[in-house]
Amino acid sequence: MPTGPDDAQPELLPGLVRATLKQSQAKARATRERKAAQAETASELPVARVLVDVPLAHLDRPFDFSVPATMADDARPGVRVKVRFAGKETDGFLVERAATTEHTGTLLPLRRVVSPEPVLTPEVATLTAAVAARYAGTRSDVLRLAVPPRHATTEKAEDPAPAPVVRRDLAEAVDAWAGHTHAAAWLGHLHDGAAPRAVWNPPPGADWPHLVAQAALAAPGGVVVCVPDGKDVDRVDAALTALTGDRPEHAVLTADLGPAARYRSFLRLARGHRRIAVGTRAAAFAPVAALSLVVVWDDGDDLHAEPRAPYCHTRETLLLRAECAGAAALVGGFARTVEADHLLRTGWAHELSAPRETVRAAVTVAIAGATDFDLVRDPRARTSRLPKQVHDLLKQALPEGPVLVQNPRQGYAAALACERCRTPARCTVCTGPLRQPGPTDPPACRWCGTAAPAWACSECGHRGLRAPVLGQARTAEELGRAFPHALVRTSAREHVLAHVDARPAIVVATPGAEPVAEGGYAAVVLLDAWLLLARPDLRTVEEAVRRWANAIALVRPGGRALVVGDPALASLQALVRWDLGGFAAREAASRVEAHLPPASRLATITGEPGAIDDALVLLEAPESAEVLGPVELPEDEGRSRVVVRVPRHQGGALSQALGDLQRMRSSRKLDPVRIQVDPPSL
Structure with a gap:
């Protein structure tokens, strides 16, 4: 009998060796069985063509892999997969199953199917190839825009049963669009499943989200609606919700939703639980089934231009998609871009607009010219840069409701100059431009932030400063002094208002940050028109007209608008006549002469x-x-x-x-x- 631990050791060792050996043999057998199963390919369509997520342009094509028999059911076109590529495990999308391959060697098997959910539909896969070719990019870059990252918890959660699509009476949509020439014919063709294409410019004050919602519900199949930003998404979302009630037919796709909510909306569209996609530029690739209509609103907004490779534009993406799918298209906006004008001139699309008498009744636009600016001021505001016409309009319109004042620059004093010789004020540290952040703040550099309370002009030595460019905060301050009993609100990049109520108020906003007023604004004032025209850019005038038109369009029917600028400018005269189509045609003609896009x-x-x-x-x-x-x-x-x-x-x-x-x-x-x-x- 053993008397201690050392005496028992020789008897235990053989048992431990045998147990370890059995475990090793079992593990090796399991590995062989797994490899044998992987080596056994599917009996039907054993080849998988995979778009591998590789950013290298010369590898931007599908690669063939074999489909293991164990993955035959899950490896469907459109699913995410993992493959062995260039010595490491790489993500990819399975785009096709095939019976044969042109590869002469042995195909590597798929490593695994990440999820059996088909997230890349054949239509979107075709679209990504067309967009990549159009913009000289790679499909991997386009796929990052088209398919959001997977959220496993959301994917596994139960989704509500899809509501049956209710085929709506066309009469309601026709009544809503009654103020537009040829709208009834366009809606009729759309409702019948045809592919009519239109460029749409509604009159000022039109409830464009409601009209978009009516057109989307009149379409017989899937619809994609793309707008510039989240504020516009919310408006279209609210319009569709008001029309569909507790049986929603749309899903919202924006980056602000967060990973889970965005992927949930994506899956509802991909699974057919929703047929209408509403969102910003990435929604152009939404996986709706049986696409019948694409809509892009305000296509001139630079937010429609993707800042990442391959730098595609929402309008061009949607038009490509409409061509590929044989769907209808609606390119809309209060202003008309030269690209939209090109669609009309080439006959690709037809015009949808209101009659001239409707436009004339919608708004009255006037110009306060340079003479008024220099000589006539409100005597109670000696330092104000605002013409007397602005003060008169505010006095008349404020009792009727809110008034919008568009100021081209944000902040307080966006630029400073010598009061005596007008030399621009520069920082002594980095030579950057000086600005005044607030009414009690000293001048500070816009580049390095260095304060300059003791600034003196380098040319004449004078210490006085003037502000040739004033921001919305300074404008609000001036108006608050001129109208002490009025509520003054501001909307700019750091604090953007989405809505204001119908109470009388002065709303000072920068371009693009104008809130929507309940019932519309009683009047709209556009300040410093020259400032938007000062940018050295190809689209300076076109962009200025677009921003002015979007602000004026927020007025209530029969409202008034006043522009502070040079009456001789053709761009301002186009606003007075509200002939934005004619302005786009003239701009396009000048582009043809200069050999510039879209010519x-x-x-x-x-x-x-x-x-x-x-x-x-x-x-x-x-x-x-x-x-x-x-x-x-x-x-x-x-x-x-x-x-x-x-x-x-x-x-x-x-x-x-x-x-x-x-x-x-x-x-x-x-x-x-x-x-x-x-x-x-x-």
């Missing part, structure tokens, strides 16, 4: 000078292409930009050449460049 197609190539030279050597552009530049970018030191321009009919060839350039550069591992096709500005 031409162009692309920019940006990067370091050496990378730009390499790109120009490798680029096989069409023979008619013009190469402008390269030029150094003052705002981006060490980088240059070149512009390549071709006639519009060769735009496809230019995109193809730029795509080939990206693939060639990627395969040769050359220095990176950024390529933007049809950028919103230059």
Whole structure:
């Protein structure tokens, strides 16, 4: 008998060895069985074509993998998968199952199916390829925009049973659109399943979210509605909810929802529980079934331009989608872009607008010119820059309801200059421009933030300052002094108001931050029109007219608007006549003379000078292409930009050449460049 631990050790060792050996054998057998199961491919359609999530342009194509028999049921087109690629596990989308492959070697098997949920529909997969080709990008970049990240908990949660689609009476939509010429015919074709295409410019004061909701509900199938920002999404959401009640047919898709809520809305659309998608630019790829209508509102807003590669635009994405799916299209906005005008001139779309008598009755626009600005002021506000006409209009309109005052700049005093010689005030530390953040704050640099309470002019030595550019806070202060009994509210980037009630008030807002007033504004005032026209940009005038029109359109029917600017400007005269279609046509004609979009197609190539030279050597552009530049970018030191321009009919060839350039550069591992096709500005 053993008398201690040491004596028992020889008898225990063989047992431990045998147990360990059995465990090793069992583990090895399980591994062999798993590998054998993986090696056994599916009996039907054993090849999976996968778009691998790789940013390299020369690898932007589907790759073939074998489908293990254990994954045959879950590996459906549209699901997320994991594959072994370039020595590591990589994400991808399974886009097709096939019976054969052109690959001559042995196919690697799929590693696993991440989820059996098909999140990439065939229509959206086709659209991503078209968008990538149009903008000389990669499908992996487009897929990041089209399919939101997976939220496993939301995916596994039970979703409400889909409500049956109620086919609505067309008469309600026709009545809502009664103020627009040819709207009844357009809605009738849409309701019958045809694909009518229209450019729509409603009159000022029109309830455009309600009209969009009526058109969406009149469509027989899926609908995608894209608007610039969350405020507009909320308005369309509220309009659809008011019409559908407790049987909603739409889902909202915005980044502000958060991962779970956004993925829930995405799944409701993909599973067919909702047929109408409402959102910002990413909603252009919403997985609605049986697409019958696409709508883009205010297509000139720069928020529709994607800031990430491949820099696609919502309008162009939706028009591509309408072409691919044979769906109807509605391009709307109070102002008309030159691109929308091009759709009309080429016959691709027809015009939907109100008769002239309806427009004339909707609003009266007047201009307070330079003479009024210089000589006539409110005697109670000696330091005010506001013309007497502004004060008179405010006095008349305030008892009737809220009044909107659009100020082009935010803050207090956005720029400062010498009071005596008008020399711009500069920081002594970094030479940046000085500004005054508030009424009691000393001047401070806009670049480095250094305060300059003892500033003196470098030219004349004078210490007095004037403010040639005033922000909305200073304007609100002036109006508060001029109208001490009126409520004054501000809306700007740091604090944006979505709505104001119908009580009399003065609302001072920057462009794009104007709140919607209950029942509409009694009057609208546009200050410093010259300031929006001071930007050195291709679309300066067009963008200014769009921002002015959007503000004036918030007026109630029969309201008044006053613009402080030069009456000789054609852009302001277009507002007075509310002939925004004519303005867009004239702007487009001038673009044709200058060989600028939309009469031409162009692309920019940006990067370091050496990378730009390499790109120009490798680029096989069409023979008619013009190469402008390269030029150094003052705002981006060490980088240059070149512009390549071709006639519009060769735009496809230019995109193809730029795509080939990206693939060639990627395969040769050359220095990176950024390529933007049809950028919103230059």
